[in-house]
Amino acid sequence: MTITTSIPRKTQDEPSPNLESILMLASGAALAGLGIWRRGWTGAALAGGGACLLYGAATGFRRPYQGRVRVAVTIVKDSEEIYSFLSNPGNWAPFLHAIELENRGAGRLSLRFGNPPGIDFESQIEITDHKPADYVAWASDHAMLSHRGVMRFKKAPGDRGTEVSVALEYNAPAGPVAHALAALVGWHPEQVVRESLRHLKQLLEAGEIPTTEGQPVGARGVKGAALRVLHREPPREAIPAPLRATGD
Amino acid sequence: MKALCWQGKNRVRIEQVDDPRIINDRDAIVRVTRTAICGSDLHLFDGYIPTMEPGDILGHEFMGEVVEVGPEVRKLKRGDRVVMPFTIACGQCYYCKNDLWSACDNTNPNAWMMEKMYGFSGSALFGYSHMMGGYAGGQAQFARVPFADVGPIKVPEGLPDDQVLFLSDIFPTGFMAAENCDIKPGQVVAVWGCGPVGQFAIRSAFLLGAERVIAIDRYAERLKMARAGGAEIINYQEVDDLVEELKWVTGGRGPDAVIDAVGLEAHGTGIMAFYDYSRQRMKVSFDRPMVLRQAIQACAKGGVVSIPGVYGGILDKLPFGSAFGKGLIFKMGQTHVHRYRQTLMEKIQAGAIDPSFVITHRLSLDDAPEAYFTFRDKQDQCIKVVLDPWQEARAA
Ligand SMILES: NC(=O)c1ccc[n+]([C@@H]2O[C@H](COP(=O)([O-])OP(=O)(O)OC[C@H]3O[C@@H](n4cnc5c(N)ncnc54)[C@H](O)[C@@H]3O)[C@@H](O)[C@H]2O)c1
Ligand SMILES: [Zn+2]
Numbered sequence: 320m321t322i323t324t325s326i327p328r329k330t331q332d333e334p335s336p337n338l339e340s341i342l343m344l345a346s347g348a349a350l351a352g353l354g355i356w357r358r359g360w361t362g363a364a365l366a367g368g369g370a371c372l373l374y375g376a377a378t379g380f381r382r383p384y385q386g387r388v389r390v391a392v393t394i395v396k397d398s399e400e401i402y403s404f405l406s407n408p409g410n411w412a413p414f415l416h417a418i419e420l421e422n423r424g425a426g427r428l429s430l431r432f433g434n435p436p437g438i439d440f441e442s443q444i445e446i447t448d449h450k451p452a453d454y455v456a457w458a459s460d461h462a463m464l465s466h467r468g469v470m471r472f473k474k475a476p477g478d479r480g481t482e483v484s485v486a487l488e489y490n491a492p493a494g495p496v497a498h499a500l501a502a503l504v505g506w507h508p509e510q511v512v513r514e515s516l517r518h519l520k521q522l523l524e525a526g527e528i529p530t531t532e533g534q535p536v537g538a539r540g541v542k543g544a545a546l547r548v549l550h551r552e553p554p555r556e557a558i559p560a561p562l563r564a565t566g567d
Numbered sequence: 568m569k570a571l572c573w574q575g576k577n578r579v580r581i582e583q584v585d586d587p588r589i590i591n592d593r594d595a596i597v598r599v600t601r602t603a604i605c606g607s608d609l610h611l612f613d614g615y616i617p618t619m620e621p622g623d624i625l626g627h628e629f630m631g632e633v634v635e636v637g638p639e640v641r642k643l644k645r646g647d648r649v650v651m652p653f654t655i656a657c658g659q660c661y662y663c664k665n666d667l668w669s670a671c672d673n674t675n676p677n678a679w680m681m682e683k684m685y686g687f688s689g690s691a692l693f694g695y696s697h698m699m700g701g702y703a704g705g706q707a708q709f710a711r712v713p714f715a716d717v718g719p720i721k722v723p724e725g726l727p728d729d730q731v732l733f734l735s736d737i738f739p740t741g742f743m744a745a746e747n748c749d750i751k752p753g754q755v756v757a758v759w760g761c762g763p764v765g766q767f768a769i770r771s772a773f774l775l776g777a778e779r780v781i782a783i784d785r786y787a788e789r790l791k792m793a794r795a796g797g798a799e800i801i802n803y804q805e806v807d808d809l810v811e812e813l814k815w816v817t818g819g820r821g822p823d824a825v826i827d828a829v830g831l832e833a834h835g836t837g838i839m840a841f842y843d844y845s846r847q848r849m850k851v852s853f854d855r856p857m858v859l860r861q862a863i864q865a866c867a868k869g870g871v872v873s874i875p876g877v878y879g880g881i882l883d884k885l886p887f888g889s890a891f892g893k894g895l896i897f898k899m900g901q902t903h904v905h906r907y908r909q910t911l912m913e914k915i916q917a918g919a920i921d922p923s924f925v926i927t928h929r930l931s932l933d934d935a936p937e938a939y940f941t942f943r944d945k946q947d948q949c950i951k952v953v954l955d956p957w958q959e960a961r962a963a
């Protein structure tokens with residue numbers, strides 16, 4: 320599916336070194352070092368991540384970044400049921416990954432990126448078009464992240480339920496380095512969409528979002544804690560409130 | 568509570584950790600009465616499965632008594648005796664509803680990791696790396712069981728732990744391996760590996776009507792147990808060319824179906840084996856697919872290659888031309904344990920099989936760190952270790 324947008328292409332900024340690239344240089348070297356020391360797949364991943372950061376530091380001066388996200392999941396429910404679940408703002412919080420959405424009425428939403436330092440901002444989203452149980456389209460023009468997208472609901476073949484897809488195009492002033500970093504911790508737009516859709520499916524099908532947060536563990540040590548970051552798991556296993564659907 | 572924690576390659580130890588608690592509403596907590604060490608745990612112990620974290624509690628074969636249930640649990644209550652399938656399934660997704668439980672869509676909190684490596688994520692497993700979910704395992708005094716209405720198998724009165732424990736994994740795994748062979752009357756099945764999975768594959772093949780089963784390994788005690796199960800045996804170290812030997816004993820046809828119950832840590836000698844070991848040591852590859860190569864080469868035309876043995880990465884030098892030329896069928900994967908719960912429990916109750924035959928070592932959880940070495944290195948004629956988490960350690 321292609322979506323046309325009229326997001327203006329930002330003119331390329333003059334490259335200039337900034338705090339971002341300096342930070343990247345340091346963390347890139349550290350990661351690559353840890354990776355080489357660790358070896359194996361995790362090691363390779365670490366070293367790879369480190370290399371990306373180093374590369375980013377060398378080349379990634381602040382440059383606008385345009386991206387595209389396309390994620391589809393099939394949910395064993397009919398589109399009316401999914402749509403009506405989504406129509407209740409009270410249902411949103413448990414399945415959204417890394418972001419908060421708030422209903423401001425009259426086809427407007429506000430989006431907040433949780434609390435990652437540096438990208439903590441709030442923006443307005445406007446629902447530009449929708450058809451119940453069929454699609455919702457939106458646009459947002461915030462300086463930190465402008466995006467437009469569409470979520471579609473399509474009957475899946477056989478008795479498999481509904482294909483739910485999100486396609487969106489975005490434009491962010493942050494450089495590729497910030498993108499790499501965001502991806503490392505799961506705040507990349509692609510991950511936000513993918514994990515949110517995954518949680519939506521889990522909630523609707525299985526009735527809960529699976530988690531291991533709060534289970535017992537042995538001594539993690541420094542290495543274990545580092546690996547948890549790499550695995551995008553909270554460094555310390557805290558005990559959260561149970562996650563469950565509220566409005567069905 | 569006490570739990571066996573992974574601390575790195577060749578390093579597991581008993582640690583004092585918090586007791587597990589209900590996290591989601593459909594969780595239950597069981598007091599573990601029996602748990603076992605599996606050949607799959609050895610892949611973790613040997614450091615071949617990525618995404619382990621120091622401190623992870625191991626164990627995916629366990630059973631126990633329900634001590635607490637979450638507010639949404641309907642089918643279990645305190646005091647029930649249950650065996651846990653090692654695969655965690657939601658019971659509601661397309662795959663669960665189509666009896667493909669280990670392909671469940673909804674139980675892996677770290678599905679993205681598996682997607683990165685394999686394209687898709689299967690169900691989560693207990694105690695088996697973070698890409699498989701990161702759930703704490705059952706080699707502990709207590710365990711948290713998510714989706715408690717879906718997985719746990721209630722144990723009918725009168726059946727001792729040792730007879731039903733293996734419904735968690737190795738019995739259904741061996742059974743599915745044999746079922747995948749699609750055995751017809753008069754057929755011959757060859758089984759590589761006479762570890763616990765191989766032993767159950769052998770017996771299941773007979774239960775499913777195989778005419779002959781040929782078991783392959785190099786340890787006398789394991790071959791002896793295979794023979795006790797009705798198999799003919801080959802010590803692969805005592806024959807020049809295993810593939811030729813198999814042809815020889817099957818009238819030149821080759822076995823109609825072959826089962827690889829060894830997996831990624833196959834032992835071998837010769838140039839190919841040296842090549843595999845070096846690649847693994849250099850971390851170019853996770854897998855030493857020696858057995859799979861032989862099995863493909865040996866299988867009869869139009870036959871089935873059934874693979875319960877675990878593989879992790881990209882396999883090298885597989886004789887795919889041979890597989891294609893003979894029109895082989897490949898079946899494999901994590902066991903759909905839930906699918907076999909009823910059937911196999913009935914077989915145990917009817918006395919068609921007593922799964923405890925495979926146990927050689929009954930120890931306490933405190934002995935587990937040592938038992939990992941004993942089991943892996945095949946010391947003391949060890950074939951299967953079961954652990955009692957509440958028994959005191961053997962006097963040292
Ligand atoms: N598919 C599943 O869901 C599933 C479930 C449980 C176990 N498994 C896997 O099944 C495999 C076997 O498990 P196990 O508990 O029996 O382990 P095990 O380590 O006790 O047994 C492996 C056996 O293979 C033999 N072997 C090694 N190299 C051989 C060779 N070249 N030719 C013939 N035999 C050889 C060993 O001597 C040993 O007896 C493991 O890979 C395990 O991870 C898979
Ligand atoms: Zn196992």
Ligand SMILES: [Zn+2]
Nearest residue numbers: 657660663671
């Ligand atoms: Zn499922």
